[in-house]
Amino acid sequence: MTLASGLLFGRTHFLHWGVIQISLANFLVIVLMLVTFVLALVLPFPHGPEVVPEPAAEGGPSDGPE
Amino acid sequence: MAPSSEPGSGSWTVALRDRLGRTVPSGQLLPDRQPEYVRSWIYVFGVASLAAFVYVIASGLVLTLKGPTWWHQSSVGHFVNSTHLWSVELFFFFMVIHLWGKFFMAAWRGRRALTWVTGAVAFVGSIGAAFTGYLVQSNFDSQWISTQAKDGLNSAGIGSEFNVLNTGQMLLWHVMTLPLLVGLLVVLHIILVRRHGVVPPFDAIPPEAPTEALEPSAATETSPTSTENPAAESTMTAMPDSADPPPHAAESAGERP
Numbered sequence: 025m026t027l028a029s030g031l032l033f034g035r036t037h038f039l040h041w042g043v044i045q046i047s048l049a050n051f052l053v054i055v056l057m058l059v060t061f062v063l064a065l066v067l068p069f070p071h072g073p074e075v076v077p078e079p080a081a082e083g084g085p086s087d088g089p090e
Numbered sequence: 091m092a093p094s095s096e097p098g099s100g101s102w103t104v105a106l107r108d109r110l111g112r113t114v115p116s117g118q119l120l121p122d123r124q125p126e127y128v129r130s131w132i133y134v135f136g137v138a139s140l141a142a143f144v145y146v147i148a149s150g151l152v153l154t155l156k157g158p159t160w161w162h163q164s165s166v167g168h169f170v171n172s173t174h175l176w177s178v179e180l181f182f183f184f185m186v187i188h189l190w191g192k193f194f195m196a197a198w199r200g201r202r203a204l205t206w207v208t209g210a211v212a213f214v215g216s217i218g219a220a221f222t223g224y225l226v227q228s229n230f231d232s233q234w235i236s237t238q239a240k241d242g243l244n245s246a247g248i249g250s251e252f253n254v255l256n257t258g259q260m261l262l263w264h265v266m267t268l269p270l271l272v273g274l275l276v277v278l279h280i281i282l283v284r285r286h287g288v289v290p291p292f293d294a295i296p297p298e299a300p301t302e303a304l305e306p307s308a309a310t311e312t313s314p315t316s317t318e319n320p321a322a323e324s325t326m327t328a329m330p331d332s333a334d335p336p337p338h339a340a341e342s343a344g345e346r347p
Contacts, residue, residue: 064131
């Protein structure tokens with residue numbers, strides 16, 4: 025929390041790579057978006073309860089789509 | 091006005107009703123079933139963006155009713171003002187991931203070009219709305235941002251029409267013009283998504299493709315109704331582009347229970 029407070033409310037930190045200059049906060053947000061994007065692709069989506077179709081009555085038509 | 095021989099013929103309300111009925115097929119405006127491939131986190135970020143946008147509008151309406159003194163000086167005003175900012179942050183966070191996902195999915199396939207265009211223009215309009223929001227905070231931050239931005243906009247030749255030092259003009263852009271523009275584009279975007287359905291993955295099985303024709307190893311793995319099939323990519327890739335499938339045709343092949 026102290027670290028976060030220092031990053032958010034203290035003196036703005038900037039990163040420099042040649043002509044590229046970006047604030048540390050913006051850089052962290054971009055990294056977080058990339059991580060979230062990758063996780064959205066690889067993490068399995070929770071499935072709901074599978075619906076088990078009821079057996080149709082003998083000799084009778086099915087009740088409809090399963 | 092004399093009654094027509096056919097009830098409703100020539101009536102603009104009937105014409106509008108028929109047009110709306112053709113735009114979004116019956117039952118697809120608020121569907122309760124989605125294709126199997128929608129069971130992926132990457133499909134979540136569109137509606138997450140929409141949820142954030144709804145809160146942005148709602149909190150913005152509260153701020154317009156209460157005014158700058160309230161959001162600067164009262165604790166509740168501070169809170170609502172902060173949630174307005176953070177909902178915008180979340181809106182862009184979700185929207186950028188939504189954009190990445192749809193870009194790499196080539197979401198303009200299957201006659202979805204207008205869906206893609208409306209989303210892209212709404213994204214650009216949202217940037218303008220957020221920028222004008224920074225300009226109307228009525229604090230030193232907004233003064234700094236406006237004085238820095240005026241040089242760039244003047245160098246682009248639009249400073250006379252879009253004067254960031256004119257707080258009244260920027261306020262009306264922020265609370266009226268741009269929200270109206272973005273809101274209309276979002277509504278149109280959603281209608282188009284409901285009309286054409288969400289874009290399927292490249293390897294989705296077209297509903298008319300017989301499963302028996304595929305290799306045994308290409309059998310679906312996720313569930314008996316799954317439309318995913320990594321081994322049949324060439325077949326799958328051609329599906330959305332080759333023809334305009336009927337709206338939500340894939341759903342008939344892979345609906346989740």
